[in-house]
Amino acid sequence: PSLTEMTEKALDILSRSTEDEAKGFFIMIEASRIDHASHANDAAAHIWDVVEYNRLIHSVMAWVDEHPDTAVVSAADHETGGITLPPGYDPRPVGRANHSLEFLVDLIDECEGDMDDKRAYLEAEILPQYGVDDATGEEIGALLDAEDVTAALAATLNERIGVEWSTTDHSAVDVVLYAYAAGEMKTRLLEDLAGTKENVQLPRYVAEALGVSLDEVTALLRGNGTV
Numbered sequence: 001p002s003l004t005e006m007t008e009k010a011l012d013i014l015s016r017s018t019e020d021e022a023k024g025f026f027i028m029i030e031a032s033r034i035d036h037a038s039h040a041n042d043a044a045a046h047i048w049d050v051v052e053y054n055r056l057i058h059s060v061m062a063w064v065d066e067h068p069d070t071a072v073v074s075a076a077d078h079e080t081g082g083i084t085l086p087p088g089y090d091p092r093p094v095g096r097a098n099h100s101l102e103f104l105v106d107l108i109d110e111c112e113g114d115m116d117d118k119r120a121y122l123e124a125e126i127l128p129q130y131g132v133d134d135a136t137g138e139e140i141g142a143l144l145d146a147e148d149v150t151a152a153l154a155a156t157l158n159e160r161i162g163v164e165w166s167t168t169d170h171s172a173v174d175v176v177l178y179a180y181a182a183g184e185m186k187t188r189l190l191e192d193l194a195g196t197k198e199n200v201q202l203p204r205y206v207a208e209a210l211g212v213s214l215d216e217v218t219a220l221l222r223g224n225g226t227v
């Protein structure tokens with residue numbers, strides 16, 4: 001199932017199991033595949049997972065509209081890849097990619113056969129599925145010789161769309177904080193979360209919105225040997 005489908009199911013179960021109770025629920029939904037794609041500098045998987053996250057957020061916002069005692073906060077714990085879109089960026093080849101680098105590199109690893117078989121397989125099967133249907137002989141040669149096949153395959157698409165990455169790790173840029181609520185929850189959201197925030201302020205907002213004390217909950221968990 002997609003992340004959106006799993007989220008819709010989880011919200012349905014959680015709201016039904018708490019509907020007759022004074023206590024509500026907290027759910028953390030992680031779109032972690034965006035981070036994985038960025039570690040691989042995989043522009044195609046990155047954009048498709050961002051699109052899926054966008055779909056998920058619209059679904060959650062619709063749910064919040066129907067449940068005005070709920071608030072949703074969308075945050076990232078960091079950016080990954082140091083992605084930049086210089087002048088000339090053209091994302092259209094991404095639309096032709098239908099698999100992630102992770103998936104395609106596994107297929108390459110499984111390919112048995114001699115160099116000619118591998119060359120033909122890359123040209124006819126792998127590269128087109130990554131949105132690259134005009135690979136040069138030089139690019140295919142580089143892929144065949146590559147020690148880091150993920151990086152070599154990533155480069156073929158990144159060069160065509162003009163996207164630049166500065167790292168395969170997490171970066172230190174500020175990340176965007178989004179939040180959504182209706183009614184009274186909305187007023188509190190705006191008061192507590194609008195503007196530039198330190199990341200430690202998010203759990204404080206959540207604790208306040210839920211009416212729990214982080215110190216008490218921490219003591220309880222430690223007392224139970226959970227932490």
Ligand SMILES: [Zn+2]
Binds near residue numbers: 035036039080170
């Ligand atoms: Zn990461």
